Amino acid sequence: MRRVRRGYATGAARRERILATALLEFAEHGYRGASLARIAERAGLSQAGLLHHFRNKELLLIAVLDYRDELDARTFDIEGAGGVDALRALARVVEHNSRVPGLVQLFSVISGEAVTPGHPGHDWARRRYRRLRETVAAALRRGVERGEFRAGLDAEAHADRLIAMMDGLQTQWLIDPERVDMVTVFQGYVDDLIATLRP
Amino acid sequence: MRRVRRGYATGAARRERILATALLEFAEHGYRGASLARIAERAGLSQAGLLHHFRNKELLLIAVLDYRDELDARTFDIEGAGGVDALRALARVVEHNSRVPGLVQLFSVISGEAVTPGHPGHDWARRRYRRLRETVAAALRRGVERGEFRAGLDAEAHADRLIAMMDGLQTQWLIDPERVDMVTVFQGYVDDLIATLRP
DNA sequence: GTCTATACTATGATAGAC
DNA sequence: GTCTATCATAGTATAGAC
CATH class of the missing domain: 1.10.357 (Tetracycline Repressor; domain 2)
Known part of the structure; x- marks a missing residue:
């Protein structure tokens, strides 16, 4: 049986963890002052790992802003x-x-x-x-x-x-x-x- | 005869030129996004020269804010x-x-x-x-x-x-x-x- | 007071193994 | 999907000659 949602669910949880962390970092240091390395560390993965989910810093900010609008x-x-x-x-x-x-x-x-x-x-x-x-x-x-x-x-x-x-x-x-x-x-x-x- | 104000006047003009330039840069890019090198370039001196007048970036910002208040x-x-x-x-x-x-x-x-x-x-x-x-x-x-x-x-x-x-x-x-x-x-x-x- | 040269640190992003 | 390793770039700040 293929667990259709498993991989997705894991990925989504990961994504959300990153977004929540990034929200705090952007709030604390602004876009320019925030660092991907620090966000990654606080989210519990490597910087490269983070960039697997959000291709670059700008896209991460946009995602965070949308995430905030959702909340x-x-x-x-x-x-x-x-x-x-x-x-x-x-x-x-x-x-x-x-x-x-x-x-x-x-x-x-x-x-x-x-x-x-x-x-x-x-x-x-x-x-x-x-x-x-x-x-x-x-x-x-x-x-x-x-x-x-x-x-x-x-x-x-x-x-x-x-x-x-x-x-x-x-x-x-x-x-x-x-x-x-x-x-x-x-x-x-x-x-x-x-x-x-x-x- | 000692030209009492000469050195001072020159220095003051230089200083003001730097402040005016830095004001624009900070306005455009914020504190974190502004760069001393770019400010120096636009003010017509080297980055080291700039730091002769303002010991570091933070002091430059404070000076710019005071300058703005003066204006x-x-x-x-x-x-x-x-x-x-x-x-x-x-x-x-x-x-x-x-x-x-x-x-x-x-x-x-x-x-x-x-x-x-x-x-x-x-x-x-x-x-x-x-x-x-x-x-x-x-x-x-x-x-x-x-x-x-x-x-x-x-x-x-x-x-x-x-x-x-x-x-x-x-x-x-x-x-x-x-x-x-x-x-x-x-x-x-x-x-x-x-x-x-x-x- | 101004410059060049440089030390040092941090950053965002990519390549490629697992 | 995640990691390590690495790159290229850019930043602040300092040392020391002129």
Whole structure:
């Protein structure tokens, strides 16, 4: 009997171990600062072994970013929700993020590096922002349809602001965790915004 | 006659040339991605020559960050202004930033890297955020004293939010300049905030 | 103050045995 | 699929002549 999934399953587990390790390393040292040798060592295989699974460093980063997005599939149902509910969902995302500093840090470090055109994460970051903006803007528009928000609001601009606020507070929080209360400060923004947008 | 300032002046010009070049390189490639050899070449001296002026890479980065802060001494008089004036001054800072993408990018790239403790820019970033927060919060409090803003507002939280908004929009703008209108979107935030904070 | 030369270390990637 | 061995390259930093 051929154990159809055996080889695959082993390979997949290996792959995931590598991805999880690489995520930590990229989060800690950025793309340029991370080293394949160290990732391999921490993942329990040789550097050549690692490169058997991911042909080069750039492809590994892309895979890690996709992997992070998968872990992030807990979108907290922003897509499903609309109006005030969506804003509260965003606040819950921030709260959740405060419990996974590693994932947040990966995002902050890579986003920072990726502002440079030519960085392997540049396209990923651009796509990510565009998608996020669309998702949040759509949720705001649904709030208008439901009469929760006043008509004529600039959904895209508010979406940009909500995303900027999340990212900006994350940076401050990562750099100075004791001093910056990311969750409460963002919650305050959402509360003010709900009041402002009331019809 | 001893030309007291001659040697110094020459040295200072050289130093500044190096700093300006290094600023561009660090902005383009981050701390880890920048290379002393390339900085030296673009500044028109050898790598060893560069290291004569700045003993090592880390000290060069620190010097560049201080240099940037000097160029930034055009604080647009946020300290002097208070209340609504201060918020308008912040909007002017954003407008100004939109004309110096190089400086903005240096800040974004280094801030991103510097969330990692142990990064040579970590302390600089933390100090910078703390100072900024104090400056902006003080300006908001002055607005309360003057009766422009309602009493009991959380000045620190609003300061954190204003700074987060500036930084977050900068990242989006750098990654996708055609799509993100940093200046207008920030102006919108300030306008909403002035309305919200009215007594 | 600036250069050349060089030491030293680390990196990403490939070839080929098992 | 994993390893060892190796390559080519590039990086920071130092020594010492001019």
